[in-house]
Amino acid sequence: MSDTGVSAKTEHRLRDAMDRLLAGKPQHSDGRLTKNNLALEAGVSPATMFRAKAVLADWDAHIETHGSLTPGEARRDADIDDLRRQLGTAKREITELNRRLTAAATVIAALHHDNTALRGHLPGQGAVVALDGHRASTRPEVTGPR
Structure with a gap:
């Protein structure tokens, strides 16, 4: 066991799990950035994870800096x-x-x-007149070329 509180193999597993979670590519969890998911992603118990003080310090620093959103x-x-x-x-x-x-x-x-x-003031002139019929009757006949 190293001075980090866990074996080098366990620390490596936790760091790989942390990298996957932070990259948004979880393999064994729902991907939320929680310590429980870190343990689950690494395949270690929460108790083992909590002994890895250096990994948790890095985790906490990242979450504090970047937030806990994936x-x-x-x-x-x-x-x-x-x-x-x-x-x-x-x-x-x-x-x-x-x-x-x-x-x-x-x-x-x-x-x-x-x-x-206004139409009421103009008796008899307020009727609607169809323009097509009116134009046809008043149009002069055009003969010859224009």
């Missing part, structure tokens, strides 16, 4: 944050478009009301 979890969280930003932007755009739509509907209703009132 690369996949970090990507997932970044994707969620990005989707939340996109959703917020889309909601703001929808709110603005709904405001414009309401304003346009109000203007259209007012114009319709004014149009109806």
Whole structure:
């Protein structure tokens, strides 16, 4: 047994397991960055792992510096944050478009009301005339080349 509290073979197994977990490539655990998964990944008992003080110091230093998220979890969280930003932007755009739509509907209703009132002031001239029939009857006949 070395001065690390465990045999060199056990320390090697723990360091290999730590490398796999930190790289996001677990073989024997769910990949979460926990000490229980470190022991499980290395194939040693938690008691044996806790005797490996040097390995645990390196583990704790890495977790303190980089956090306890696996690369996949970090990507997932970044994707969620990005989707939340996109959703917020889309909601703001929808709110603005709904405001414009309401304003346009109000203007259209007012114009319709004014149009109806104006037609009421022009008796007999408010009828709708089909332009195709009107144009055909008033169009001069064109003869010869243009």
